[in-house]
Amino acid sequence: MPDTILVANAGSSSIKFQLFNIVGAASGGTGSLDLDLKGQVEGIGSHPRLIARNARGEVVADESFTAADVPDAQAALRQLGSWLRARHGGAFPVAVGHRVVHGGPTYDTHVAIDDDVLAKLEDLAPLAPLHQPNNLLPIRAIRVAQPDVLQVACFDTAFHRGHPEVADRYAIPEALYRDGVRRYGFHGLSYEYIAHTLPALAPEIADGRLVVAHLGSGASMCAIRSGRSLDSTMGFTALDGLPMGTRPGQLDAGVILHLLTSMGMTADAIQHLLYHDCGLKGLSGISNDVRDLLGSDDPRAGLALDYFVYRSSLAIGSLAAALEGLDALVFTAGIGENAPAIRARICRKARWLGIELDEAANAAVPAAGARLISIRASRVKVYVIPTDEERMIAHHTLEILGRQRRR
CATH class of the missing domain: 3.30.420.40 (ATPase, nucleotide binding domain)
Structure with a gap:
């Protein structure tokens, strides 16, 4: 064998x-x-x-x-x-x-x-x-x-380590940066897989300015130009950026100080809150699963989805600014690959960037490979591409195995 x-x-x-x-x-x-x-x-x-x-x-x-x-x-x-x-x-x-x-x-x-x-x-x-x-x-x-x-x-952080310094910094003292307090970005194996496969799956956008939306229970977006990560919505930890299933995404640090000092919460209690009880679950009070929220007529479910779409659209605009333009938007991961209603709502909020969605293509049954869901004339192309973090891991493991065998 x-x-x-x-x-x-x-x-x-x-x-x-x-x-x-x-x-x-x-x-x-x-x-x-x-x-x-x-x-x-x-x-x-x-x-x-x-x-x-x-x-x-x-x-x-x-x-x-x-x-x-x-x-x-x-x-x-x-x-x-x-x-x-x-x-x-x-x-x-x-x-x-x-x-x-x-x-x-x-x-x-x-x-x-x-x-x-x-x-x-x-x-x-x-x-x-x-x-x-x-x-x-x-x-x-x-x-x-x-x-x-x-x-x-x-x-998951490795793909983002080539960011320009201005994208990795917080406005904090230099000593803290040297101690490792910086913006790392996550979901890098997923983004690397998308960048790695684009020359074969969608060569017309492979060298362009892309926002890739990894939308799942954990969610983030990444600005990619010519196959390299330039910026990401996530930062020091996987709490930052977009709202997620149970994590809040972007949050004023003053909220944490308020919970510590005025509400008397312990650090452990705050950590549990931020990782387990926020995000879509916290907003809706119903579920952290988009499928449940889409099937609910509870106004709180609607608010959670509205918030997710709104913050996602803001992130696309921010990353397009980092790229100084946008050629394509790529959806991937559980929600990105399987929730056409969410994709459609995000794309409608981003029409000002030049996105024109093909509603029929967006609603079609998911398929393997890259799927174009914008109209051909859309200035910004929109794709759905299934991710495969495990294959990317296998690729890197094989490279390191090969190096060790050649010694």
Whole structure:
């Protein structure tokens, strides 16, 4: 059987994974990647379920477990590992790539993981408390079970590290900037994938001035010119910018001071509020899921969606200013790919930029590849392009594996 690379994208209640075969790696070359499997272990601790599909999209596994059998992410990893080894004759992948949300000031590119790297990444956990601890769980588990297997950390912040300094700074003293208090930006693996695939999927905009809207439970936008990130709506942490499922997005720092001093909230209580009880959930009081809000006639659901659309339209204008013009808008991620009503509302608010939506194309059933949803005559083109962070992680993992094999 061919060597494989496993990609793990671990969250608090699910572990997404993809398994790639390495093909054509003879004569010292790095080879290329063929998708073998993709899936997830979802409902960890409540209604655990392992579901996996092959490269043709056919279901090859659909197993449910009790909460006692899979109470946490470590147990989910054991179940996933056992299933993968059984399917592949007991063989373990030659490398494992991991999504790690925050690389801090130290890591501006993706790296092989050793004790020093892991310790530095653990120190960054307070800057991404929803993500970083979960990202690191499978790394630690695999280091115990298979200490000789190459593991690679791929950072959501890395794609943004080439920003001009003026885009990365806050108006704070220099000493704080040197200590790492700066605007990092996130969802970089998603943005990098879009930029990486545009020459093949939509060559007419690949070298242009783009705003890419990664709209999901976590949401942000990125200004990209000629394949490089110039600015992003997210900053020091993944709380900033657009409103999200449970996170507030842009928020006056004075609000935090007010909660601390006038309302007597503790830092832990404020952190929980900002990461779990704000955003669409906080505004609506109903749900953090856009599908639920679109199906509700409650005025609070309408307010939450209005706010999301309004802030998204403001962000497009701001990033277009950073780009000094706009050639295309690209929607991606869960909401961006699957909520035509939200796309239409955002595009209508951005008509002043030269966007003219093709309503029929926008409402069409989602398809693979790039889909143009603006009219041909639209000065600013609008596309829907499915993202694939896991393939980007596999690509970087293969590069690092190849370098190590050539030593």
